[in-house]
Amino acid sequence: QVQLLESGGGLVKPGGSLRLSCAASRFAFTDYYMSWIRQAPGKGLEWISYISSSGSTMYYADSVKGRFTISRDNAKNSLYLQMNSLRVEDTAVYYCTGVHYFGLDVWGQGTTVTVSS
Amino acid sequence: QSALTQPPSASGSPGQSVAISCTGTSSDVGGYSYVSWYQQHPGKAPKLLIYEVIKRPSGVPDRFSGSKSGNTASLTVSGLQADDEADYYCSSYADTNSLLFGGGTRLTVL
Numbered sequence: 001q002v003q004l005l006e007s008g009g010g011l012v013k014p015g016g017s018l019r020l021s022c023a024a025s026r027f028a029f030t031d032y033y034m035s036w037i038r039q040a041p042g043k044g045l046e047w048i049s050y051i052s053s054s055g056s057t058m059y060y061a062d063s064v065k066g067r068f069t070i071s072r073d074n075a076k077n078s079l080y081l082q083m084n085s086l087r088v089e090d091t092a093v094y095y096c097t098g099v100h101y102f103g104l105d106v107w108g109q110g111t112t113v114t115v116s117s
Numbered sequence: 118q119s120a121l122t123q124p125p126s127a128s129g130s131p132g133q134s135v136a137i138s139c140t141g142t143s144s145d146v147g148g149y150s151y152v153s154w155y156q157q158h159p160g161k162a163p164k165l166l167i168y169e170v171i172k173r174p175s176g177v178p179d180r181f182s183g184s185k186s187g188n189t190a191s192l193t194v195s196g197l198q199a200d201d202e203a204d205y206y207c208s209s210y211a212d213t214n215s216l217l218f219g220g221g222t223r224l225t226v227l
Contacts, residue, residue, distance in 0.1 A: 059214045
């Protein structure tokens with residue numbers, strides 16, 4: 001069964017940093033573009049970033065550009081999100097997803113990031 | 118990077134059909150065939166229902182269908198079942214190399 005498993009969430013103060021990880025198993029990770037999606041409490045889905053299958057191309061939402069960095073290690077079947085200068089409004093569940101023709105067809109269970117003083 | 122527009126709620130009785138709209142612009146929904154639809158039950162991760170406007174991943178019942186006309190895409194759920202009660206989100210690729218989501222529609226099965 002295809003699995004994406006996120007980790008690295010937690011409680012952090014405004015201005016702080018966190019690094020999220022996503023481990024893929026039973027999944028053709030190296031063939032997929034990958035993306036991070038987040039969902040603030042009681043709110044809708046928000047696209048954060050995606051990265052090409054080779055890792056050479058990345059795109060970001062305006063809300064995180066310059067603060068977040070997406071990366072991947074195809075040898076480890078892993079996706080990462082480095083989050084710096086965190087704000088209260090970054091509080092959300094963060095999902096790792098596989099991208100298939102810009103449809104997100106594989107999702108992790110999510111990891112919760114809380115930014116609060 | 119403005120969000121796509123969905124109605125906040127929709128409803129229907131078991132067995133009926135309901136359509137949920139998703140309105141964007143010529144820079145996203147109207148300009149590309151990369152519209153997707155997701156179902157999300159409370160506390161769960163979203164599930165892909167439709168991609169590339171009309172295609173269904175394997176395992177998704179054909180009660181779920183997608184369409185597009187101009188800048189508006191639609192998801193139709195036919196033969197409503199109790200388990201269809203959930204939040205539904207549309208998304209579209211946009212010409213800013215971004216992915217836009219709609220605000221979500223809560224579907225209630227009466």
